[in-house]
Amino acid sequence: MSTYVERFPAEAKVIRSAFYVSFVSLAIGALMGLLQTLHRTGMFEVFSEPGTYYTVLTTHGVFLVIAFTIWFLVGVFVWAVTTSLDRGVESLRFTWSWYGLMSLGTALAGIAILAGFVDDWPIVGDVSADVLFTFYAPLQAHPMFYLGLAIFIVGTWVAGVDWFRSWWVWKQENPDERIPLPTFMVLTTMLMWYIATLGVAVAVLAFLLPWSLGLLETVNPLLTRTLFWFFGHPVVYFWLMPAYMMWYLLLPKISGGRLFSDPLARVVFILFLILSVPTGIHHQYLDPGISEGFKFIAMTNTMFLLLPSLLTAFTVVASMEHGARQRGGEGHFGWLKALPWGNPAFTGMALAGLMFAAGGFSGMINAGMNINYLVHNSFWVPGHFHLTVGTAVALTFMASTYWFLPQLTGRKLFSRPLALVQVVLWFVGMTFMSNAMHRAGLLGIPRRTAEPWYDGFEFEAGVGSVGELNAQIALGGTLLTLSVAIFLVVVIGTALNGKSSEIETSVIPEPLSGPEDSPLVLDNLKLWTVIAVVLVVLAYTLPLASIIDRGGLLGPGGRAFPMSLDSLVVLAQLATEGALPR
Amino acid sequence: MALEEPQQKRQLGHDEFDPVGTLALIGLYFLVLVAMWLFMYFVEFLGNDPTVVGTLVTGGAI
Structure with a gap:
């Protein structure tokens, strides 16, 4: 009973399948990285039309930071929950169902993006999603992109239910035990993810998808943008927390030592849960329409977020040092040589x-x-x-x-x-x-x-x-x-x-x-979730209210892509008519 | 990956382990951060002209 695949063969298959989708996405995304690097540094003219650059850039961004990362981390989370609770998933069919949803979402969004490389498709006509990872309105994608994104995110939600369910059943059987650290990390990360994805869910389902289907004439770009960043900053912790998990669990082991402190690791994940979301406005420091005071609050929250990362630097380095010292490392810096x-x-x-x-x-x-x-x-x-x-x-x-x-x-x-x-x-x-x-x-x-x-x-x-x-x-x-x-x-x-x-x-x-x-209170997930929600309400209610108050839910609008050409025409007209200084 | 028993030379428990090496490394990182912040001061305030955000409408004077 040593390797994972011997203990949990069916779950190992799920994880492998998730990893392989992740690696295919990595391959596609990395290729796009090379193309744009060579093009924009002027080393090699890869595309004749500059517009293609945005198809390349969107493919690079979405395939890497949505598909590669999230497909990998759901695999890691299955591993973390099953090994630390020492039980397989409750229902393999349920597990494959979220795998299926995520696959469908990836395929729809991915096809919409890649279709942008061809100008005109037979029957369906122009299909593209050159909206970059941030998909700001009035850039507009084909509805298939938004639909795929929504299905993908619902897939991750169902995956979270799978892990909570495992923990819940385990808890009934082990009422007095502490949540094992790897499971604790998964649960706090998913709680953060549930809160964070509310923003993008509202942006996509209430505004962008109906807008791309022609059901809405216009959307409020600042509103959808703010809702994007409501999700867009915490998503970085959705990528980072599994990486931290690897640093906390695998690095000490491979270094030949032990994790320095379980309580510190718990504190770090709780801090991420409560601080990740109420910070998104720091991506909008230069956005007109959000007053400086709200931006200042976002900055303050952001600076607090340095705390869990600095705690991690200490705990992880100390755990590696423990391994190095057990392997015979000496001195203030000499121990580094004893690492594997x-x-x-x-x-x-x-x-x-x-x-x-x-x-x-x-x-x-x-x-x-x-x-x-x-x-x-x-x-x-x-x-x-x-x-x-x-x-x-x-x-x-x-x-x-x-x-x-x-x-x-x-x-x-x-x-x-x-x-x-x-x-x-x-x-x-x-x-x-x-x-x-x-x-x-x-x-x-x-x-x-x-x-x-x-x-x-x-x-x-x-x-x-x-x-x-x-x-x-x-x-x-x-x-x-x-x-x-x-x-x-x-x-x-x-x-x-x-x-x-x-x-x-x-x-x-x-x-x-x-x-x-x-302390026992660290395992009180309800308490930390409530605090996280309160902080989000404090940070976002007034900015969102003021954005809606000024522009309305669906205004002031702006014409959908290709906006840059339209605005150039307007500017040219104004200039020729003398309305602007020449 | 080949079977990898960490080449353990000794066992260090919670009380015997004193992470001075971590303190040294993090202290070094702190110094680097301070140096970089000082460097940014030169980049931000001494290396550039004042930054003007937005279009300067001069009414054709320029």
Whole structure:
């Protein structure tokens, strides 16, 4: 009874199936990453029409941050709940039903996006969803995109019910036991997700889907945008919390130590539950129509969110140090040498954590209301989130795959050295790309632009040159794509590898300070959920009321895509008629 | 992945383990953060002209 697949063969199949969808999405998304990197740095003209860039960018964003991440994390959550409660899912049919819903949603939204590569389809005509991951109105997608998104999210809700159900049945049988830490992490993450997705559910079902179907004439762009960010910021914690889970559970084990503190881990997940949602407005610091006071509240909440990440830095590093000291490590920094750097799962996750520390810095810049003006909508921002979701999350997921796959298949990892090269290559590629993106943003180079070069104007670099920054971005993007390719080779190689009896046990060692040291109130999920809801009500009621009061639920509107061309026509008319200064 | 028994040389319990290495690393991170903040001061205030948000309507004077 050592590996996961021996203990839970049916659940292992569910997890494998979720992982494989995740990896296919990763492959598609990564390819789009390479195309846009080469195009917008001017290295290679990939598309003749700049409009195609938005199809590429939407595919890159949605396939990576919605499909790759969420498909992976639902697999991890099945693993976490079943191992820590030591019981299989209550109904396999139910489990496959949410898998089916998520698959249907992914297929619909994915087809709508990819259809944008062709201008005119037979019978159905123009199908596209070039609305980017943020799908701001008045950019409009085909209804299939919104429908797919809604079905996908409902699938994740049903998955959450599955895990709550497992816990509920377990609790009846073990009334006096503490919730095991991995299950606790899953439940708090899902509670946060239920609150967060209310925003996007309302935005999509009440406004954007009816609007794209022609049932509504106009929508209030600021309202749907604010509802998007109600979901759009906490979704980053939906990606990050499973990565944290890996750091809390797997890193100490692979380091040869034990988790430093179970109570601290619980506190961190509770802080994420209560603080993740009432912060979304910090993405809208430059949005007119939301007053500065509400933005200030969002900033304050955001700064509090640094707390659980800094607590995590302490707990995880201390747990790794415990492993290193047990392996004979000495000194203030010398213990680092005693860590298992030859293990790709360890090295990948440790490097992901290191990059997250750098992402923490640029995140603090983004979160500050005044200094945000310096970097808003510039290339700095993609630089930032390629450190967080693009490395802290993505690299952790890839690295932990090297631990999971043998557990889920009973097969030996295909080429450990290749896996090690893959994680290091990701780190190196991202160092080039993200650092150069941050610097380019400080020069004012915009994000979301196919060809950011202009007649009669050049960006001036204080140090180096724009050409050098572009070269670094293109080089970094190429290394990252290579890294994904190697990752896929290792995954496929492992899936085809022979069965092995030499796979390490999946048992997670006991923490140094266990659940018996953590106050009972930490397990009171009702209390924390109520506090989370109250904070959301406080942070969002007045801003939403004022947005609706000013523009109405469906106004002031704005014409649907292609808006930029329309507005140019209006501007040209105004200019020729002398209404604007020439 | 091959069977990997951590090469454990000793057992450290809760009370014997003193995470000074963690303190050292996090202290170093703190110093880096402070240095980066100082650097941002130069980028934000000394490296650029004042930032004007929005269109400056001059009525044709420029």
